[in-house]
Amino acid sequence: xxxxxxxxxxxxxxxxxxxxxxxxxxxxxxxxxxxxxxxxxxxxxxxxxxxxxxxxxxxxxxxxxxxxxxxxxxxxxxxxxxxxxxxxxxxxxxxxxxxxxxxxxxxxxxxxxxxxxxxxxxxxxxxxxxxxxxxxxxxxxxxxxxxxxxxxxxxxxxxxxxxxxxxxxxxxxxxxxxxxxxxxxxxxxxxxxxxxxxxxxxxxxxxxxxxxxxxxxxxxxxx
Amino acid sequence: xxxxxxxxxxxxxxxxxxxxxxxxxxxxxxxxxxxxxxxxxxxxxxxxxxxxxxxxxxxxxxxxxxxxxxxxxxxxxxxxxxxxxxxxxxxxxxxxxxxxxxxxxxxxxxxxxxxxxxxxxxxxxxxxxxxxxxxxxxxxxxxxxxxxxxxxxxxxxxxxxxxxxxxxxxxxxxxxxxxxxxxxxxxxxxxxxxxxxxxxxxxxxxxxxxxxxxxxxxxxxxxxxxxxxxxxxxxxxxxxxxxxxxxxxxxxxxxxxxxxxxxxxxxxxxxxxxxxxxxxxxxxxxxxxxxxxxxxxxxxxxxxxxxxxxxxxxxxxxxxxxxxxxxxxxxxxxxxxxxxxxxxxxxxxxxxxxxxxxxxxxxxxxxxxxxxxxxxxxxxxxxxxxxxxxxxxxxxxxxxxxxxxxxxxxxxxxxxxxxxxxxxxxxxxxxxxxxxxxxxxxxxxxxxxxxxxxxxxxxxxxxxxxxxxxxxxxxxxxx
Ligand code: HEM
Ligand code: HEM
Numbered sequence: 248x249x250x251x252x253x254x255x256x257x258x259x260x261x262x263x264x265x266x267x268x269x270x271x272x273x274x275x276x277x278x279x280x281x282x283x284x285x286x287x288x289x290x291x292x293x294x295x296x297x298x299x300x301x302x303x304x305x306x307x308x309x310x311x312x313x314x315x316x317x318x319x320x321x322x323x324x325x326x327x328x329x330x331x332x333x334x335x336x337x338x339x340x341x342x343x344x345x346x347x348x349x350x351x352x353x354x355x356x357x358x359x360x361x362x363x364x365x366x367x368x369x370x371x372x373x374x375x376x377x378x379x380x381x382x383x384x385x386x387x388x389x390x391x392x393x394x395x396x397x398x399x400x401x402x403x404x405x406x407x408x409x410x411x412x413x414x415x416x417x418x419x420x421x422x423x424x425x426x427x428x429x430x431x432x433x434x435x436x437x438x439x440x441x442x443x444x445x446x447x448x449x450x451x452x453x454x455x456x457x458x459x460x461x462x463x464x465x466x467x468x469x470x
Numbered sequence: 471x472x473x474x475x476x477x478x479x480x481x482x483x484x485x486x487x488x489x490x491x492x493x494x495x496x497x498x499x500x501x502x503x504x505x506x507x508x509x510x511x512x513x514x515x516x517x518x519x520x521x522x523x524x525x526x527x528x529x530x531x532x533x534x535x536x537x538x539x540x541x542x543x544x545x546x547x548x549x550x551x552x553x554x555x556x557x558x559x560x561x562x563x564x565x566x567x568x569x570x571x572x573x574x575x576x577x578x579x580x581x582x583x584x585x586x587x588x589x590x591x592x593x594x595x596x597x598x599x600x601x602x603x604x605x606x607x608x609x610x611x612x613x614x615x616x617x618x619x620x621x622x623x624x625x626x627x628x629x630x631x632x633x634x635x636x637x638x639x640x641x642x643x644x645x646x647x648x649x650x651x652x653x654x655x656x657x658x659x660x661x662x663x664x665x666x667x668x669x670x671x672x673x674x675x676x677x678x679x680x681x682x683x684x685x686x687x688x689x690x691x692x693x694x695x696x697x698x699x700x701x702x703x704x705x706x707x708x709x710x711x712x713x714x715x716x717x718x719x720x721x722x723x724x725x726x727x728x729x730x731x732x733x734x735x736x737x738x739x740x741x742x743x744x745x746x747x748x749x750x751x752x753x754x755x756x757x758x759x760x761x762x763x764x765x766x767x768x769x770x771x772x773x774x775x776x777x778x779x780x781x782x783x784x785x786x787x788x789x790x791x792x793x794x795x796x797x798x799x800x801x802x803x804x805x806x807x808x809x810x811x812x813x814x815x816x817x818x819x820x821x822x823x824x825x826x827x828x829x830x831x832x833x834x835x836x837x838x839x840x841x842x843x844x845x846x847x848x849x850x851x852x853x854x855x856x857x858x859x860x861x862x863x864x865x866x867x868x869x870x871x872x873x874x875x876x877x878x879x880x881x882x883x884x885x886x887x888x889x890x891x892x893x894x895x896x897x898x899x900x901x902x903x904x905x906x907x908x909x910x911x912x913x914x915x916x917x918x919x920x921x922x923x924x925x926x927x928x929x930x931x932x933x934x935x936x937x938x939x940x941x942x943x944x945x946x947x948x949x
Contacts, residue, residue, distance in 0.1 A: 251626045254618035254634065261635045261717060265642065268721030268744070272737050273673045276666065282734055283665045301657070305585035307523025317730040319803055321879045324887055332732035335664030340590055343668055343731060347807035348509070350891045372512065377896045379508065381515035381522050395653055402651050402659055 286333035289462045291405040292455070294396040294412045295419040295446070299455025301399075302386065302448050303342070311380065313344035314353040314459065327354035328463055339403055349380055354460035361423075362430035364453045369437040387438045387449035419454060420446045479551045480558040481838035485927070486568050487544035488831050492920045494536025494575060495824075499913050501529040506909050510902040519583040527582045527594045533819065534592060534682060535603075536575045541827040542636070542686040543571070543610060548834050549629050549693050550614060554621030560613055567609040574602040586656050590671045592678050593647050597658045600648045607644070611637050628709045632689035635717050639681045647674035665733050673724035680720045683823050684786075688755055690830045691783060695762060698775040698833050704761035712754030719744045719751065726797035729806060738799075745797040752790035759783040774846050777853055778829035785821030785860075789814065804879070809898065810871025813864040820860040820912055828852065828919055835923050844925035852918040859912025863905055870901035 250257050276282040292300060303309070316322055318329040330353050335341055359367075366373065369387065371380040397412040407415070423434060424444045438447055508514045508522045515521045547564065551557060558564055578595050586596045595603065614637050618630065626634075647670055650658035662670050692709065696702055703709060725733060725741035759779065763769065769776045792814055796805050805811060836843045843849065877897065880888035 251631070252624050254615065254621075254626060254630075257626065257631065258615070258634050258638055261631075262638045262642070264714065264718045265635070265639050265721055267718065268723075269642070269673065272722050272725065272740055273669055276669060276734065276737060277662070282669065283663055304587055304589045306518075306521065307527060307585075307587055307589070309589050310523045310526045313807060315731050317803070317806075319730070321881060321887060324881075324885075325878070325891070330732050332665050332734075335668075335732065338664045339662065339667060340588060340660045341664050341667040341671070342589060343728075345591060345727065345807070346812070348895070375892055377892065377899075379510065379512045379522075379895065381508070381512055383521075385518055395657070399653055399659070402653060 282332075283336060284333045285336045288466045289333050289336055291337040291400075291403070292458060293415045293419070294393070294400050294407065295391075295415055295451050296455045296458045297399055297403070297405075298391055298393065298396060298448075299451035299453065300342075302452045303455060304340075306383065306386075308352075309342050309344045310346065311348040313347050313351045315343040316351055316353050322351075326351045327460065328467065331463070334460075334463060337403070337405065352456065352459055354464070356457045356459040356461040357464055360430055361453055361457065362433035364456060365430060365433040365437050365449065368449060368452070383449075383452075384437065386452060387447050388442070389448040390442060391446040391448050391451050393446070416446065419450070420444075423450050478557055480561045480564065481548070481551075483558065483561065483564045483568060484544050484548045484834060484838055487540050487547065487571075488835060488923070490568070490572055491537050491540035491544055491827070491831075492923065494532055494540055495916060496920060497579070498529055498532035498537055499909075499916060501525055501532060503906065503909050503913060505529055506902065506906045510899040510906070518585070524583055524585055524587070527587060528579050530592060531578055531582060531594060532575070534678075535578065537827075538682045538823070540571065540575075541830075542682065543567070545690050545694075545827070545830050545834070546610075546614070546633050546686065548838070549689065550617045550633065553623060553627045553630055553693070554617055555623050556617050556621050558613055559616040559620055563609055564613055567606050567613070570602060570606045570609070574599060574606060577602070581656075588648075588650065588658065588660065590647065590660065590667075591675050593644070593671070593674060595648075596656055597648070597650050597652050598655060600644075600650075604641075604645065607637075607641055611641065627693070628703065628706075628713065629689040629693040631713050632685050632692070635713075636681045636685045636689070639677065639685070639717075643674045643677050643681065647671060665731075668728055668731065669725065669733055669737065672727040673721070676724040676727060677720055679818075683818055685716075687786075687823055687826050690826050691755070691759065691779065694775075694826075694830045694833050695759060695779045698779070698829070699763065699766065699769055699773060701762050701766055704758050704764065708754050708758050712751040712758070715751035715754070716748070719748050723748065723797070726802070729797070729799055729802040742797055742799065745794040749790060749794055753787060756783055756787040756790075774849050774853070775829045775832060777850075778825045778832075781853075781857060782822050782825035782829070785817050785825070789818045789822060792817075804875045805871060808871040808874045808878075809867045809901070810875065813867030813871060816867065817860065817864040820856065820863060824856060824916075825853075828856070831919075831923060835926055839927050841926050841929045844922050844929065848918050848922045852915045852922065855915025855918065856912050859908050859910075859915060862908035863912065866901050866904045866908065870898050870905075873901075874898060 250260060316326045316329045323329055368383045370382045370384065371378040372382065393416050396416065397409045400407045400412060422428060428434065435443055437449065504514060505522055505525050518524065547558065578599050581596060581599060582594060587594045588596060614633060618626065649661045651661060652658045660667055692703060722744035723741045725737045726745050729738055763780065770780060795801055796814065832843060832849055874894055877889045877894040882888050
């Protein structure tokens with residue numbers, strides 16, 4: 248056999264063989280707009296939601312929670328409308344997940360009020376005794392770091408100006424720290440007093456959870 | 471005789487990588503037991519860095535990149551030198567490779583516990599660590615190709631093909647999937663969005679598993695099975711066909727991880743077709759393994775190493791049937807996201823991968839230290855413990871997966887769902903407890919393995935026993 252005595256030729260040939268399937272199923276689709284369509288009804292994350300998303304990644308919530316509802320009857324029944332490709336146009340990275348130890352979260356936005364999430368994140372077991380979700384109370388003890396928020400949104404090409412980002416952050420802060428905030432009582436309960444008037448990591452991750460699937464739900468109510 | 475004694479080769483590096491592998495194996499398993507416990511009792515989420523979401527990736531990376539890669543480096547450096555009859559051209563580089571590798575894995579584990587996680591499965595490491603991985607991979611590749619170019623044996627034996635393919639494939643996969651734009655030293659965003667990111671990731675994810683947990687393990691199998699039994703591989707032609715078909719087909723199948731997802735349907739369908747096709751080359755190696763022992767099956771009893779190889783390749787055979795089946799759309803609709811897949815994963819890793827690496831180390835370590843194996847009896851105990859542990863582990867998860875899938879899908883006569891999400895989850899806790907117990911059995915086997923090798927190295931050398939020239943010519947003469 249010729250090539251088994253020619254390591255370099257062998258290596259080049261192996262690379263070629265490996266690259267065929269890669270090119271057809273991965274590299275070419277990257278350049279096809281139909282792989283990841285973009286739709287006007289799906290809006291990018293605000294910088295607070297994006298910070299929340301980064302915390303979701305940091306804590307590895309994706310190891311237990313999926314974010315794709317498959318077009319199967321019982322799945323739609325359990326979680327809501329199945330996931331559409333255009334919903335993920337701003338997702339870098341994607342967070343579809345591969346294990347469903349906890350429920351799918353792609354339609355969690357608007358399912359519960361913020362207060363539910365504050366209580367649940369603080370202690371899932373206080374709501375569901377047998378849940379195996381870890382408690383995340385420490386998120387409420389951490390001030391949200393927004394020093395890179397503008398850089399993040401600009402790397403992701405969300406098209407916000409530095410001022411937009413600042414407005415988004417301060418608006419969200421005003422919302423959750425206002426006396427009129429509907430979930431104020433629970434928020435104050437889980438947040439240490441010195442952070443009552445600041446944005447915490449808990450606020451951000453809840454903002455993110457409340458965004459998930461909202462665009463699709465809004466579209467449906469409009470119809 | 472082709473082999474001219476130990477001093478010519480650099481086996482120190484083999485030994486260092488072998489013990490690095492054992493170290494990361496023990497760490498990875500302790501973390502595995504920890505997260506297995508957290509799944510039925512969240513009380514172990516004692517601190518942010520011990521919470522399930524952060525630790526799970528320490529388990530997968532510690533075992534895939536730590537244990538898996540170190541085992542591959544150890545055996546590759548050994549096999550390369552032996553089959554080419556050439557000493558490593560750059561021993562200093564190999565030494566640097568060792569240090570960089572272990573530093574990188576340690577930093578990887580710490581950074582994951584600190585929450586620096588890109589969330590792309592098996593590619594969770596942040597960009598500075600990615601760069602370190604690429605650098606140590608290049609260091610490895612330089613020695614691989616330099617050895618091959620300088621080699622004294624004209625023909626390259628099967629195992630070397632698999633090592634070449636792995637070296638190239640992992641480089642391509644790792645770099646393409648990890649293209650990311652840094653925000654800070656500790657944070658980056660991938661360049662791909664949404665469905666494209668998913669497609670790139672699972673092309674990577676499936677193949678990184680293939681080129682860490684299949685291809686190099688086959689390299690070990692094809693080398694150490696004939697070496698330990700003194701029997702040549704059954705069919706050379708079958709190994710050629712299997713090799714090229716496997717390498718061709720593997721790369722088309724990533725989307726079987728994205729069945730019924732928003733990824734374009736044609737990519738999913740192509741993946742199903744190639745997954746089914748993969749049965750052929752996979753079973754090519756299984757059959758080659760079985761037939762190699764043709765007429766010599768008594769070795770299963772008389773040669774303690776043969777058990778590891780034959781059970782290992784059997785689990786590989788089961789894996790490569792189960793995999794394509796669970797990739798079918800209808801079956802995947804049921805099994806995806808369930809514990810069934812976790813069972814699939816661990817039959818591969820705790821069965822096939824650890825059994826072959828165990829036997830390879832048992833073969834190599836005595837030969838490179840010039841000592842006899844400390845205890846064959848302990849090696850047998852190790853075998854039975856990891857076999858029983860693994861079987862209980864995986865079968866439990868398969869049953870759990872079937873129950874989980876069925877409960878998710880169960881509906882009442884009026885069409886409403888029969889079980890809440892928590893009903894299903896809590897009904898699985900008994901399985902999770904049993905899995906933990908099975909993990910403890912398996913872990914005990916691994917501790918015996920490690921102990922046995924440490925004691926082997928610690929014995930005073932008995933040089934006369936060192937080199938048993940078992941049929942060296944057989945492997946070499948294969949064209
Ligand atoms: C004592 C033995 C082991 C225990 C107790 C254990 C435990 C676990 C647990 C609890 C999970 C998470 C499952 C889930 O999320 O539902 C997991 C995942 C995983 N483990 Fe292990 N493990 C063991 C051995 C191994 C070995 C030896 C390897 C590799 C060499 C390995 C590789 C993996 C991988 C790749 C995953 C991810 C699976 C997926 O994403 O579907 N494990 N393990
Ligand atoms: C022909 C061979 C194989 C095929 C076609 C195959 C197919 C599959 C499929 C379809 C899944 C995804 C299931 C799901 O999420 O619904 C999967 C998962 C997995 N398989 Fe295999 N498999 C094969 C062999 C192996 C082998 C030998 C190993 C060795 C350890 C392995 C390790 C894994 C791992 C680690 C995962 C989990 C990925 C994740 O979700 O994190 N597979 N396999």
